[in-house]
Amino acid sequence: MNDVRRYDPLDEVTLGEKDYVASLFSAAYEMGLVTDGELDVFQGRLLELLSYVTFKYTKGESSSVMEDVAKRFADSSLYLIGLKLRTVESRSDALDLLLHSNLTSLYEDGVTIASKLLADCKKQFNSIVKAFVTGGNEALSSSLKGTIKLYLQKYSRAVKFFAHEVPTIIEYDLYHPIENYEGIEFINDYLLRLSLENSFLKLFDGNDLLMLFRAFDKEYKDLLFNLFEVTLRNAVCAVLLGKPAGTLIIDEDDAERLRDIIEDIDEGEIYNAASSLLLGLDCENNVIKAYILSDAERLVGSIKRTGAVVSKKAEECGEIRIKLLPKMDDDRFSLLLEELEDCGCKAEFVKNEFRSFWDIYDVLSGEYLSTDEVYEYFDLLQVIELSSLFAFCKENELSSLIEDYLDERGDVRSINVRKYSHSIKFI
Amino acid sequence: MAKELQLFSFLPNVKKFENELLSLNDETVNYGLRLSQKEVKDLIEVRNEALKDSGRIEFGLGAVERIITCFCDSPYISQDSYALIIGELTEMFYNAKTETLDSVSDDELLRFMKEAFDGPCAGSTELLRSRELDAFIRACRFHVYGIKGSYDNNSEYTKTKGEVKFDE
Numbered sequence: 001m002n003d004v005r006r007y008d009p010l011d012e013v014t015l016g017e018k019d020y021v022a023s024l025f026s027a028a029y030e031m032g033l034v035t036d037g038e039l040d041v042f043q044g045r046l047l048e049l050l051s052y053v054t055f056k057y058t059k060g061e062s063s064s065v066m067e068d069v070a071k072r073f074a075d076s077s078l079y080l081i082g083l084k085l086r087t088v089e090s091r092s093d094a095l096d097l098l099l100h101s102n103l104t105s106l107y108e109d110g111v112t113i114a115s116k117l118l119a120d121c122k123k124q125f126n127s128i129v130k131a132f133v134t135g136g137n138e139a140l141s142s143s144l145k146g147t148i149k150l151y152l153q154k155y156s157r158a159v160k161f162f163a164h165e166v167p168t169i170i171e172y173d174l175y176h177p178i179e180n181y182e183g184i185e186f187i188n189d190y191l192l193r194l195s196l197e198n199s200f201l202k203l204f205d206g207n208d209l210l211m212l213f214r215a216f217d218k219e220y221k222d223l224l225f226n227l228f229e230v231t232l233r234n235a236v237c238a239v240l241l242g243k244p245a246g247t248l249i250i251d252e253d254d255a256e257r258l259r260d261i262i263e264d265i266d267e268g269e270i271y272n273a274a275s276s277l278l279l280g281l282d283c284e285n286n287v288i289k290a291y292i293l294s295d296a297e298r299l300v301g302s303i304k305r306t307g308a309v310v311s312k313k314a315e316e317c318g319e320i321r322i323k324l325l326p327k328m329d330d331d332r333f334s335l336l337l338e339e340l341e342d343c344g345c346k347a348e349f350v351k352n353e354f355r356s357f358w359d360i361y362d363v364l365s366g367e368y369l370s371t372d373e374v375y376e377y378f379d380l381l382q383v384i385e386l387s388s389l390f391a392f393c394k395e396n397e398l399s400s401l402i403e404d405y406l407d408e409r410g411d412v413r414s415i416n417v418r419k420y421s422h423s424i425k426f427i
Numbered sequence: 428m429a430k431e432l433q434l435f436s437f438l439p440n441v442k443k444f445e446n447e448l449l450s451l452n453d454e455t456v457n458y459g460l461r462l463s464q465k466e467v468k469d470l471i472e473v474r475n476e477a478l479k480d481s482g483r484i485e486f487g488l489g490a491v492e493r494i495i496t497c498f499c500d501s502p503y504i505s506q507d508s509y510a511l512i513i514g515e516l517t518e519m520f521y522n523a524k525t526e527t528l529d530s531v532s533d534d535e536l537l538r539f540m541k542e543a544f545d546g547p548c549a550g551s552t553e554l555l556r557s558r559e560l561d562a563f564i565r566a567c568r569f570h571v572y573g574i575k576g577s578y579d580n581n582s583e584y585t586k587t588k589g590e591v592k593f594d595e
Binding site: 047048050051054058061062063064065066067068069070 | 478482483484485486487489490493521524525529532533534
């Protein structure tokens with residue numbers, strides 16, 4: 001059977017998610033679907049609903065409230081009714097409900113929907129804060145762990161009276177600001193977008209992100225800026241420069257070349273660069289892709305206007321101080337070597353048991369591990385750990401082994417290891 | 428998007444209010460008090476103005492009805508002054524609600540006004556407004572702001588545990 005849908009004249013107009021009831025009524029009124037008489041009756045019923053809400057708010061202790069509070073009740077009630085009506089398939093049916101059904105039950109249904117959204121938001125909030133990249137940015141931390149957390153804590157009472165309201169100040173601006181929603185829907189959408197932006201940041205090396213933010217501004221922790229936008233811009237610029245996907249650090253030489261490249265660049269090329277970036281980062285999240293690629297024009301504008309954040313060359317970046325640990329005593333070292341010989345996963349054993357560079361050097365150069373196992377061990381190290389080891393082993397045979405490893409891997413991590421190793425100073 | 432429509436106004440349903448107030452005559456007539464149609468109209472106007480002046484909204488007639496039923500047995504109200512006094516009490520009531528920062532319930536405020544009106548004010552609305560209610564409002568505000576004690580020493584009223592009372 002064909003899926004035939006009844007013609008609904010109200011489908012021809014765009015209705016806002018914000019002020020849904022008002023825009024539905026306006027559209028119906030203009031189309032002659034609602035008469036003045038029906039509007040008057042509706043207003044009377046709305047006043048009855050507000051009387052009910054006021055009674056609940058004052059617990060029956062006061063028949064009047066301040067004007068601004070009454071206005072907030074009215075906006076909140078219409079928002080909650082709108083939440084319910086947006087779940088109705090046909091707009092004509094929604095209008096019919098609005099005109100003929102009990103407004104108090106529509107309001108209560110709206111409260112139920114908003115409460116469910118609140119529960120979803122709380123879950124989402126908990127999963128976001130568990131593993132979140134803030135780079136130490138205060139605006140982001142306080143928006144998430146201060147403002148939004150407080151809002152979610154208080155919303156279960158506010159939902160009945162001030163459901164449409166959002167926190168007055170959320171310091172941290174998103175890459176794509178939210179325009180369509182209010183109330184708990186706004187927070188829900190904010191958390192969703194924030195989570196997407198954060199998932200994107202997690203595709204990059206943590207040290208590179210910190211270097212990028214530091215290069216953006218030394219005081220970046222106290223600065224109001226969107227971490228995602230700065231990261232995306234540099235990552236796309238790096239692709240335009242022909243660097244491997246995932247590169248964020250662009251130095252002065254690169255910046256010179258970049259200026260020539262972006263002079264005549266168009267939207268299509270930026271779109272392609274952003275697509276290559278996502279492909280290179282193995283990003284399979286379609287929502288992130290859409291979030292980035294849906295507004296290539298904005299990205300072009302941003303790149304042309306601002307270019308990339310330029311970092312000083314690694315050797316000019318100042319030194320990274322690493323404290324050298326003393327070599328362990330010989331008996332313990334011999335004991336661990338015996339254990340190493342019988343161990344199934346040698347790379348992991350070395351990583352877990354040997355902390356001092358002196359000991360690591362002895363183990364790696366003592367042929368206790370095959371080349372593959374040594375490479376596996378290098379894979380387990382963080383960028384800064386491998387950079388330090390590389391710096392420690394300069395001018396000896398282990399240095400050439402690390403060189404070979406970095407050549408073979410040839411990825412962004414390898415570039416960074418070489419770069420940081422110049423800045424290491426042992427104390 | 429369709430143009431925005433004014434969906435609600437807080438304008439009261441005057442006809443409905445008039446009928447509700449007129450129906451109270453059945454009760455007040457036992458005390459020799461009744462409101463004429465014109466007095467009811469005037470009273471609703473006074474109530475609306477008082478709400479507007481005190482920045483308040485009321486959904487329904489609530490307070491005026493309760494003022495009438497609360498004060499109709501006062502020995503200081505006669506038919507001649509009835510409408511005028513109810514009008515003045517209505518103004519004072521909404522003003523006090525706002526000035527006390529909504530910290531007292533309707534019943535609490537009405538109880539205080541009635542006791543003061545029938546007691547120390549001896550039926551004077553002027554004394555009720557300028558002396559008794561003024562002190563009451565200040566006591567409530569100090570309480571709200573948590574400065575209890577600093578005013579209590581010189582006040583005839585104290586507000587403790589949510590109840591405003593005369594000092595013993």
